[in-house]
Amino acid sequence: MNKTQTNSIGFSLSxxxxxxxxxxxxxxxxxxxxxxxxxxxxxxxxxxxxxMTSLNDWKWVGFDNYIKASQDEFFWIALKNNFxxxxxxxxxxxxxxxxxAAILDRGIKYGKVIFRTIIFTPMVISSVAVSIxxxxxxxxxxxxxxxxxxxxxxxxxxxxxxxxxxxxxxxIMIVAGWQNTxxxxxxxxxxxxxxxxxxxxxxxxxxxxxVKAFWYITLPMIRNIIIVAILITTIGAFKVFEFVxxxxxxxxxxxxxxLGTYIYLQAFNLxxxxxxxxxxxxxxxxxxxxxxFQLKASRRA
Amino acid sequence: xxxxxxxxxxxxGFVTLFSIxxxxxxxxxxxTTFKTRREIFLEPLGLPGQFNFSSFxxxxxxxxxxxxxxxxxxxxxxxxxxxxxxxxxxYVLARIDFRINRYVYLLIVAGFAIPPAAVxxxxxxxxxxxxxxxxxxxxxxxxxxxxxxxxxxxxxxFFLDFPREVEEAAxxxxxxxxxxxxxxxxxxxxxxxxxxxxxQTVWIWNEFLLALIMLTSDEVKTLPLGLMKLRGEWSSDxxxxxxxxxxxxxxxxxxxxxFQKYFVRSLAGLGK
Numbered sequence: 001m002n003k004t005q006t007n008s009i010g011f012s013l014s015x016x017x018x019x020x021x022x023x024x025x026x027x028x029x030x031x032x033x034x035x036x037x038x039x040x041x042x043x044x045x046x047x048x049x050x051x052m053t054s055l056n057d058w059k060w061v062g063f064d065n066y067i068k069a070s071q072d073e074f075f076w077i078a079l080k081n082n083f084x085x086x087x088x089x090x091x092x093x094x095x096x097x098x099x100x101a102a103i104l105d106r107g108i109k110y111g112k113v114i115f116r117t118i119i120f121t122p123m124v125i126s127s128v129a130v131s132i133x134x135x136x137x138x139x140x141x142x143x144x145x146x147x148x149x150x151x152x153x154x155x156x157x158x159x160x161x162x163x164x165x166x167x168x169x170x171x172i173m174i175v176a177g178w179q180n181t182x183x184x185x186x187x188x189x190x191x192x193x194x195x196x197x198x199x200x201x202x203x204x205x206x207x208x209x210x211v212k213a214f215w216y217i218t219l220p221m222i223r224n225i226i227i228v229a230i231l232i233t234t235i236g237a238f239k240v241f242e243f244v245x246x247x248x249x250x251x252x253x254x255x256x257x258x259l260g261t262y263i264y265l266q267a268f269n270l271x272x273x274x275x276x277x278x279x280x281x282x283x284x285x286x287x288x289x290x291x292x293f294q295l296k297a298s299r300r301a
Numbered sequence: 302x303x304x305x306x307x308x309x310x311x312x313x314g315f316v317t318l319f320s321i322x323x324x325x326x327x328x329x330x331x332x333t334t335f336k337t338r339r340e341i342f343l344e345p346l347g348l349p350g351q352f353n354f355s356s357f358x359x360x361x362x363x364x365x366x367x368x369x370x371x372x373x374x375x376x377x378x379x380x381x382x383x384x385x386x387x388x389x390x391x392y393v394l395a396r397i398d399f400r401i402n403r404y405v406y407l408l409i410v411a412g413f414a415i416p417p418a419a420v421x422x423x424x425x426x427x428x429x430x431x432x433x434x435x436x437x438x439x440x441x442x443x444x445x446x447x448x449x450x451x452x453x454x455x456x457x458x459f460f461l462d463f464p465r466e467v468e469e470a471a472x473x474x475x476x477x478x479x480x481x482x483x484x485x486x487x488x489x490x491x492x493x494x495x496x497x498x499x500x501q502t503v504w505i506w507n508e509f510l511l512a513l514i515m516l517t518s519d520e521v522k523t524l525p526l527g528l529m530k531l532r533g534e535w536s537s538d539x540x541x542x543x544x545x546x547x548x549x550x551x552x553x554x555x556x557x558x559x560f561q562k563y564f565v566r567s568l569a570g571l572g573k
Contacts, residue, residue: 012365019478020393027390027449030382031412033447034424039415041423092481101321107312108486117561118320121327122566124557128525129546132532136333136539142341144329150345178323186565210308232536239416242509246529260510268514273422284419291414295407299452 037285045277052271065278075279078250078257081169085176085258086237092177094229097184102214104185105192106200116189120182127179131246134175138162138247162248165255172243172256180236184229191225192218227297233289238283259283330550333543343541344487355543360531364519365548368527371437375512375523376505378441383501384494390449391456392482397467406457412449417443417511425514439515444505452497460486461491481546498569499560506553524549 046065048058069075100119104112122130137143138161146156157164161171195218203213219226241260244250250257250265257265259279267276333341334356335349390409394402403572417424424443433439463486473483487494509525522530531545557564 004316020397020399022479023351023389023482024393024399027385027453028405028408030386030442030446031408034427034443035412035415035420036408038420038423038427041426042420049488096319100316103312103316108309108316111316115316115320116565117558118323119316120556120561120565121554122323124503124553125524125550126509126528128507128509128528129328129550132528132542132546133330136543137326137329139539142326142537142539144346178326181319182323182568226546235414235416239418241418242525245509260416263418263421264510264514267422267425276422280419280421284415287414287416287419291410294414295410300483 012101019057029081038263041279042277042284045274046281047274048277049092049272049274051273052268057146058274061274065275068275069278069282074254074257074262077254078262079282081256081258082238082240083241084169086234088170088173089176089180089233089237092173092232093180093184093233094188094226096177097181097229097256098188098219098226100185101188101192102218104189106214116186122179123183124187125179127242128246130179131175131243134178135162135247138171159252163252165252168248168252172247175243180233184233187229187232188222191222195221224297231290231294231297235287235294238286238290306400330543330546333539334547336540338538338540356538356540357548359538359541360545360548363527363531363534363545365524365527365531365545367520368522368524369549369552371521372506372524375437375440375444376502378437378449379444379505380498380501382441382445383452384497386445387449387452387497388456388487388490388494389482391453391460392486394453395457395460395463397478409450409453412446413454417447421510421514424511428515434515435518437516437521437523438509440512443511443515444508448501448505452501453498454494455500456490459490460566463489492566495563499564499567503564 045058047060047062049061049064050056050058104116108115137145140146140156140160143161145161149156157167162168199217199221200213203209203217208216239260240258241264244256244258244261245264248256250261259282263276263279263283266272266279310347332349332437335351335353337350337353340347340350390405394406394409399405428434428439431439462568467485467489468481470487478486508523509514509523512523512526516526519530528545528549531542535541
């Protein structure tokens with residue numbers, strides 16, 4: 001070690017090495033014990049077979065858990081649903097959030113704070129509570145959705161909104177959109193408010209106003225924020241758990257299963273801990289790839 | 302001119318419709334609370350005949366107060382730990398050219414990307430080995446770990462913009478790094494601490510998956526688990542379930558409405 005090495009404030013590092021280590025170490029200990037070591041054991045454990053009652057009795061099975069996953073129809077449904085949620089969330093949450101942000105930024109004069117407050121509110125309500133409220137709304141007998149449709153003479157789904165495998169995942173998306181769109185709106189609105197007024201004045205001289213100005217001038221200027229918004233939404237889409245767990249428990253017949261709920265099902269209901277680890281590793285790989293993109297995006301921004 | 306008016310109608314129309322979509326479930330929740338089970342069945346779209354508070358009493362009788370108290374403790378302990386620990390680490394990353402800093406930052410970003418479900422089984426085993434199953438510390442510890450990476454990133458950005466002159470003066474006066482951090486940096490970081498604390502409180506107050514696997518006995522359950530219990534035990538007694546939800550949501554909503562400026566600022570900072 002070179003004792004004359006200086007830090008950014010300009011004095012010897014070695015005299016402060018101890019306090020630097022003390023400041024840094026708690027964060028590393030917490031993340032290591034509860035994130036990195038468990039990630040390591042998830043990978044190791046995915047090559048073994050063990051159950052809840054035999055947590056320390058591991059049986060080596062090689063790649064069997066991964067072969068099982070590749071042949072497991074419900075694993076593929078879960079993975080496909082996560083991707084559906086990614087794309088639907090980008091369109092519904094980032095897309096609609098951008099439109100709302102643009103309207104609140106320059107589209108309307110009155111009520112900006114009121115609209116922003118209302119639309120942002122769902123963000124602070126627990127997803128479990130949100131899902132239970134929507135269970136009542138979707139209820140075939142007591143729910144307002146069916147009763148409104150019946151009142152105006154429209155047909156209602158015979159298996160219920162959450163009981164029909166063709167529509168249930170979209171019903172979950174309506175709830176997810178209800179909770180998260182306001183967050184995207186606020187994020188993008190912060191970016192829009194950083195665009196200076198001169199830019200709009202210059203655009204107006206060039207004949208670009210309203211939607212045209214937004215599309216050709218504003219949007220490219222907030223490109224980085226949109227990328228961050230898409231990344232946050234994508235990462236969130238792979239973390240989805242509560243909406244599915246409360247609204248459908250992954251049903252009907254596993255049609256709305258996602259990786260989070262399927263890992264939970266395998267680990268804590270079916271007690272296939274080794275198999276659950278293999279599924280976790282799939283999620284881990286996806287998460288780390290997304291994390292890598294996040295790092296790239298934040299460096300550019 | 303008429304084109305301008307049309308755009309205006311569309312703009313107001315769009316935000317109004319979206320606001321109705323957001324408000325409707327909350328209105329349904331509150332109105333259902335005051336209805337009787339008979340009214341729910343016969344007139345799902347009707348207003349409650351009279352203000353009926355019996356469902357509130359029923360919801361409280363199942364121990365909702367205890368669940369709220371547990372959530373309060375879990376949030377309080379986790380958020381204090383997250384803010385202090387993340388602040389210390391971010392300060393080192395932002396201010397000192399330590400050789401390993403680059404790798405520490407990469408680890409932090411990796412930690413941010415990994416969701417609890419990706420380490421679910423080993424995390425359960427870890428908490429079990431620590432003897433913390435069915436203890437609120439069994440969720441406080443892992444939640445703290447999962448909250449740290451994001452908060453470090455948030456503080457890191459804040460400290461980079463922080464003026465260095467004060468620290469330089471303190472260094473000349475002979476303060477150590479620890480003294481500088483606790484006596485100068487912390488007192489001047491109010492806005493960053495508020496943002497981080499607000500964001501983490503919202504997340505931890507509502508966290509469900511880790512609580513679900515770690516806390517199985519009623520005495521230690523947090524609010525989201527308590528709400529599932531209401532739902533499980535009173536499957537079609539919607540007025541009582543909604544009363545429970547109203548009790549659970551209302552305090553958070555009031556806090557949000559009072560501090561909404563800070564909430565918005567906290568989350569908006571994410572994009573930067």
